[in-house]
Amino acid sequence: MSIKHVLLGSLFKEPKTGFDLKKVLDGSVSHFWSAELSQIYPTLKKMQDEGLVTCEAQARNKIYHITDAGRSELLRWIKTPMGISQQREAFMVKIYFGACLTNGELLRVIDEQKGLHNQTLAEFEAALKTADSIAGVLEPEAAREFRIQLLTLRAGIQYHKFWAAWCDDAVGELKRLPDLPGQAT
Amino acid sequence: MSIKHVLLGSLFKEPKTGFDLKKVLDGSVSHFWSAELSQIYPTLKKMQDEGLVTCEAQARNKIYHITDAGRSELLRWIKTPMGISQQREAFMVKIYFGACLTNGELLRVIDEQKGLHNQTLAEFEAALKTADSIAGVLEPEAAREFRIQLLTLRAGIQYHKFWAAWCDDAVGELKRLPDLPGQAT
DNA sequence: GACATCATGTAATCCGTTACATGATTTT
């Protein structure tokens, strides 16, 4: 139910076209939400019907503006607690039913996953380094917004660190367990 | 694409009815995957067509058995790396576009989220305590499977700890930032 | 007899992705 709120957030400060909004979604936002143009355009139309945005039609363009109703809906939504989102974690499915693999096979599965997390971690840490130096040269108001947005990057970094650490723990635990019957240790 | 693999995993050791499978999905598995009966029944039919399971029709029952093809498909899937699943994190949307709130409002949003994570954390830690004592009295083979499954519970615990810690960090960072213009500090 | 549990399904709807279709403007 939340693509609407992403669009409202993106339109909060300046009006944009559907195409512009897609570019916002392809930026930093892509790490926690994504959408295709084929979803964005119909959603904007619905939001117009609901009075959340208005459409300024130009020659080759449609520029969407947030309305007062849209602004207060965004603020209302942010302030309303909504519980913890139930995530589908295919990797946990693999582990939960992983007892039908040998210890060696399972260790390889976990090790590969750890590699993926460490890779993303390195990218995110490089991005944070760059971003921090940018934040230093902004005026206070812009810096505030930027640093608030950076909190999501910090979350990403800690998230991948958490998974990499879990992989280490799991490897340690697995090595203490007996192997599947019929496997030479 | 993965409800099939959850069902294969649940059928690996013993045959089950659709209803039984729903009960498995409502147990510990519910923390990382879920499905309704209205999705399970059609999926089982498809899996039968694909040769992954066979159906033993009884008077009032349909008992599904995994086939050799089903077993090897599950093993193949577990062993095949699949990248990190892109999660949609509505809470990160709130933070990213949260600069339009005052510091006080944002702090409250974060604090409420932290409370939710700590609550779940407490439940999971209690469950782990119970589970650990159960694991101690199982025979080696059953204990191995049980302890492997427990790795997912440990992941849950570390996950909620990570988020609670992020909330603390975010609060610290926010308190160092200036407020929205027009707010008395 | 009432209620809970077991048991199986279909239909409507929603959110989201992929593929398709079109065309103008800008850059090389």
Next chain:
DNA sequence: AAAATCATGTAACGGATTACATGATGTC
């Protein structure tokens, strides 16, 4: 002239949820 980018949409499909529909069996 070709290629990239800007720009807007529709159609088909897939995965999942909610609502609907039905009925047998077991327990209080």
